[in-house]
Amino acid sequence: xxxxxxxxxxxxxxxxxxxxxxxxxxxxxxxxxxxxxxxxxxxxxxxxxxxxxxxxxxxxxxxxxxxxxxxxxxxxxxxxxxxxxxxxxxxxxxxxxxxxxxxxxxxxxxxxxxxxxxxxxxxxxxxxxxxxxxxxxxxxxxxxxxxxxxxxxxxxxxxxxxxxxxxxxxxxxxxxxxxxxxxxxxxxxxxxxxxxxxxxxxxxxxxxxxxxxxxxxxxxxxxxxxx
Numbered sequence: 001x002x003x004x005x006x007x008x009x010x011x012x013x014x015x016x017x018x019x020x021x022x023x024x025x026x027x028x029x030x031x032x033x034x035x036x037x038x039x040x041x042x043x044x045x046x047x048x049x050x051x052x053x054x055x056x057x058x059x060x061x062x063x064x065x066x067x068x069x070x071x072x073x074x075x076x077x078x079x080x081x082x083x084x085x086x087x088x089x090x091x092x093x094x095x096x097x098x099x100x101x102x103x104x105x106x107x108x109x110x111x112x113x114x115x116x117x118x119x120x121x122x123x124x125x126x127x128x129x130x131x132x133x134x135x136x137x138x139x140x141x142x143x144x145x146x147x148x149x150x151x152x153x154x155x156x157x158x159x160x161x162x163x164x165x166x167x168x169x170x171x172x173x174x175x176x177x178x179x180x181x182x183x184x185x186x187x188x189x190x191x192x193x194x195x196x197x198x199x200x201x202x203x204x205x206x207x208x209x210x211x212x213x214x215x216x217x218x219x220x221x222x223x224x225x226x227x
Contacts, residue, residue, distance in 0.1 A: 035203065036063040042197025044074065046176065046189065053080050053188065059107065068109035068121070075102035079134075080188055087135055090145070096136040097145065101178075101189055103129020103152055117162050123172070125154040131178075131185040151179040152189070160199060166208070168199040 040059040045052050054077040061070025079098040087095050105127030113120040131150050134142040156174015163169055171194070178189045 036201060037203035038063055039200040039202055040197060042195045044193055044195040046191050046193040066111040070107045072107060073104050076100045090135055097184065098134045098142050099131055099184060099188060101131045103127040103150065119160040121158050123156060123158055127152040131182060133184060148180055148182040148185060150185055153177045166201045166204045170199050171196040
């Protein structure tokens with residue numbers, strides 16, 4: 001009696017294992033997207049009291065499928081001058097203030113559309129840095145007034161056009177909000193901003209160079225002869 005029961009039990013277990021194996025076999029393996037290394041060189045602009053405020057930046061990131069994560073650093077081209085500002089705490093009824101902003105930032109960017117030549121994406125950035133403010137004394141020399149920590153937050157939309165497989169021209173618009181307890185920094189650097197620049201696909205450059213080297217080595221290998 002035990003023999004037939006044991007045979008039945010083994011048959012049922014074997015059938016279950018076979019079904020499980022079949023289920024595993026028919027589930028397609030999920031392909032993993034490769035990372036693409038990106039370098040962005042861009043110039044950013046915003047308008048303060050009808051005057052353009054300019055600063056530049058560099059960003060290094062990685063793209064996987066439609067997600068881009070990057071770190072960057074941004075700083076001023078030239079300090080921005082605010083004229084005739086009341087500053088009684090330094091003994092001046094009004095004076096000129098010079099301010100400069102620099103910060104590092106972490107950016108997440110989601111690609112909404114991409115084809116052979118164009119790409120449209122939405123970047124969201126959070127940064128931390130500092131603003132330095134100097135005042136002009138009675139001799140015309142700028143002296144340190146204050147240095148404050150700032151937290152720039154920015155979002156917008158960005159478009160890019162592929163010139164070569166490794167080079168994109170890009171531009172975008174957005175809004176920046178500078179979180180700080182310094183009124184001047186908030187007034188000057190918060191607002192609508194636009195940017196333009198280039199994007200280099202270092203990963204594609206590396207892969208292209210690697211493939212060309214492999215082809216060259218294969219071409220000059222003993223099996224193919226050498227020229």
